[in-house]
Amino acid sequence: VLVGNDVELVLNDQPIFRRALEPSNMRRFGLFHFPGQTDARVRNLVWAGEWPKQLPALQDQELADIEFLTELDRQAAAMQVVQVDFTNGREAPATFQKRLDTTGGAVSVYQVTKDGLQSIQQGRTADAYRFQALAAPHRLQGDFDIVVEFDRLQMDQVKEQEKFLGVSLAVGLESGPATRIYFHARRDSKGHIYLDAVSEDKLKDGSTRWDTQVFQQEATAGRLRIARRGTNVYYLFASGDSDQFRLYRTQALTDSPVKAGSIELQTVTWGVGSTSVVWKSLLLRADEISTD
Numbered sequence: 001v002l003v004g005n006d007v008e009l010v011l012n013d014q015p016i017f018r019r020a021l022e023p024s025n026m027r028r029f030g031l032f033h034f035p036g037q038t039d040a041r042v043r044n045l046v047w048a049g050e051w052p053k054q055l056p057a058l059q060d061q062e063l064a065d066i067e068f069l070t071e072l073d074r075q076a077a078a079m080q081v082v083q084v085d086f087t088n089g090r091e092a093p094a095t096f097q098k099r100l101d102t103t104g105g106a107v108s109v110y111q112v113t114k115d116g117l118q119s120i121q122q123g124r125t126a127d128a129y130r131f132q133a134l135a136a137p138h139r140l141q142g143d144f145d146i147v148v149e150f151d152r153l154q155m156d157q158v159k160e161q162e163k164f165l166g167v168s169l170a171v172g173l174e175s176g177p178a179t180r181i182y183f184h185a186r187r188d189s190k191g192h193i194y195l196d197a198v199s200e201d202k203l204k205d206g207s208t209r210w211d212t213q214v215f216q217q218e219a220t221a222g223r224l225r226i227a228r229r230g231t232n233v234y235y236l237f238a239s240g241d242s243d244q245f246r247l248y249r250t251q252a253l254t255d256s257p258v259k260a261g262s263i264e265l266q267t268v269t270w271g272v273g274s275t276s277v278v279w280k281s282l283l284l285r286a287d288e289i290s291t292d
Contacts, residue, residue, distance in 0.1 A: 002021075002027065002049070005020050005021050005022075005023070006018070006019075006020050006021075007019060007020075007021050029047065039192075039216050040216075041218075058244055068247065069244075069245060069247075072145075072227060072229070072234070075143065075145075075229065076145040076227070076285045079143065079144070079145065079285040079286055079287055080285065080286055080287070080288060080289045081283070081284070081285050081289075082138060082283075082284040082285075082289055083281070083282070083283050083284070084096075084136075084281060084282040084283075085280075085281050086116045086117040086279050086280055086281060086282075087114065087115060087116050087280055087281070088114055089112055089113070089114055090112070090117075091112055091117075092110075092117060092134055095137045095291065096134055096135060096136055096137065097133075097134075097135040097137070097261065098110055098132070098133075098134055098135075099132060099133040099134075099135060099264075100132050101121065101130045101131060101132050103128070103130065104124050104125060104128070105124065106121070106122040106123060106124050106130055106269075107120060107121070107122040107274070108120070108121050108122065108130070108132045110132075110134070113278065115151065115152070115278050115280070116150075116151060116278040116279050116280040116281075117134070117278065117279045118152075118276065118277070118278050118279075119132060119134070119167075119265070119267040119276070119277050119278075119279060120267070120274065120275070120276045121267040121268065121269050121274070121275050122269060122273075122274045123165070123269030123270065123271055123272055123273055123274070124272060125272065126159075126160045126163070126271055126272055127160075127271075128270075129268070129269075129270045130268070130269045130270075131168075131266045131267060131268040131269070132266070132267050133170070133264040133265065133266045133267075134264065134265040134279065135261050135262070135263065135264045136261070136263040136264075136282065136284065137260055137261055137291045137292065138258075138260060138263060138284055138289055138290070138291055139257055139258060139259065139260035139289070139290050139291065139292070140257060140258035140263075140284065140286035140287075140288070140289055141257045141258075141286060141287055141288040141289075141290075142255075142257075142286060142287025142288055143227075143228055143229050143230070143286065143287050144227065144228050144258060144284070144285060144286035144287070145225070145226075145227045145228075145283075145284075145285040145286070146169065146171060146225065146226050146227070146263060146282075146283070146284055146285075147223050147224070147225045147281075147282070147283040148169050148223065148224050148225075148265055148279065148281070148282050148283075149222070149223045149279075149280040149281045149282075150167060150185075150221060150222065150223075150224070150277050150278060150279055150280060151221040151277075151278045151280055152220070152221065152276070152277065152278045153166075153167060153185060153220040153221060153275075153276075153277045154220070154274075154275070154276045154277070155186070155187035155193075155273070155275050155276075156187075156272075156273030156274050156275070157187060157189065157190075157191045157273070158187075158188070158189050158270070158271035158272060158273050159189060159271070159272065160189060160271045160272070161189050162189070163188075163189060163270045163271030164186040164187060164188050164189070164268075164270055164271070165186065165187055165268060165269050165270065165271065165273050165274070165275040166184050166185050166186025166187060166268050166275060167184070167185050167186075167265070167266060167267055167268065167275065167277050168182050168183065168184045168185075168264075168265075168266040168268060169182070169183045169224040169226060169264075169265065169266075170182050170262070170263070170264040170265075170266050171226055171258055171262060171263055171264075172258065172259045172262025172263075173253070173254055173256045173257070173258060173259065173262075174256045174257045174258070174259045175253075175254045175256040177201055177202045177203050177204055178201070178202040179199060179200065179201050179202075179253060179254060179256070180199070180200045180262070181198070181199050181200075181226055181233060181253070182196065182197075182198040182199075182200070183195070183196070183197055183198070183224045183225075183226055183235050183237075184196035184198065184268075185217070185219070185224065186268070189271075192216060193216070193217060193218050193219070193220070194214050194215060194216055194217060195214070195215045195216075195217045195235075195237055195248060196212055196213070196214050196215075197212070197213045197215070197235035197248055197249035197251070198210065198211065198212045198213075199211045199233075199251060199253060211251070213248070213249050215248050217237065217239070219237075219239040219240055221239075221240050221241070222237060222238050222239045222240055222242070223237065223238040223245070224237060225237065225238070225245060228253075228255070230255060231252055231253060231254055231255050232250055232251070232252055232253075233250070233251045233252075233253050234247060234249070234250055235247070235248045235249040235250075235251075236248065258286070260290075260291065260292050261292075263284070265279050265282065
């Protein structure tokens with residue numbers, strides 16, 4: 001509570017701290033935690049008074065890494081572009097492959113709607129990994145930037161521990177051994193929603209090496225973005241209808257081309273349940289874009 005220059009902190013209806021603020025104090029309100037170390041949920045937050053009615057522009061936000069994001073966007077603007085809009089009843093282009101998984105009688109369908117291309121995938125057995133994929137035919141060389149926008153993500157809560165339902169932007173590289181990159185949005189058996197920044201390497205001995213970083217994120221709409229500059233891969237996410245991306249992970253991989261047909265919008269079930277999402281658009285940028 002702030003009245004004039006006097007501030008009071010109240011916990012469970014009991015005053016626990018009081019002091020006078022100096023006139024130069026900027027008096028900004030905020031909540032902070034380390035997302036890579038702890039989970040945090042804020043409920044029933046109410047504030048009154050003469051607070052700003054909207055967020056400041058990105059360049060005016062004290063903690064925003066504006067230089068990195070500005071440079072990333074500047075480089076992307078100079079690349080070749082392919083943009084696909086799934087809204088207003090548009091079907092996916094004929095060159096895109098729809099890979100359905102109806103194993104065991106599971107529902108696996110696409111539906112054209114005015115809001116985008118709705119994807120529904122069902123899982124009917126506890127130990128089975130099912131996914132459908134909308135695959136773009138493009139091959140990308142050099143630096144690239146891939147953004148997929150989604151909305152109305154609905155994921156049942158699986159009962160099986162360590163299982164999940166969700167969606168993923170997946171990218172395959174022409175490296176040897178083969179490398180795939182995933183950016184998941186998923187819901188686990190406890191009902192929590194996470195973002196997973198993942199790389200998968202197929203090793204020469206036939207085994208698979210996974211490298212995963214997990215971040216809690218409650219959004220059910222937004223834009224998943226995977227960008228590469230040189231050999232560095234960046235995983236970014238913009239929540240809801242925000243145009244401001246946040247960098248979640250930087251990973252050193254390879255500068256091998258993106259394999260044609262390997263850019264996939266995946267709808268996933270691992271366990272019993274159903275995942276539904278509306279894909280709204282796909283944006284591809286790269287130094288060179290081609291199709292077979």
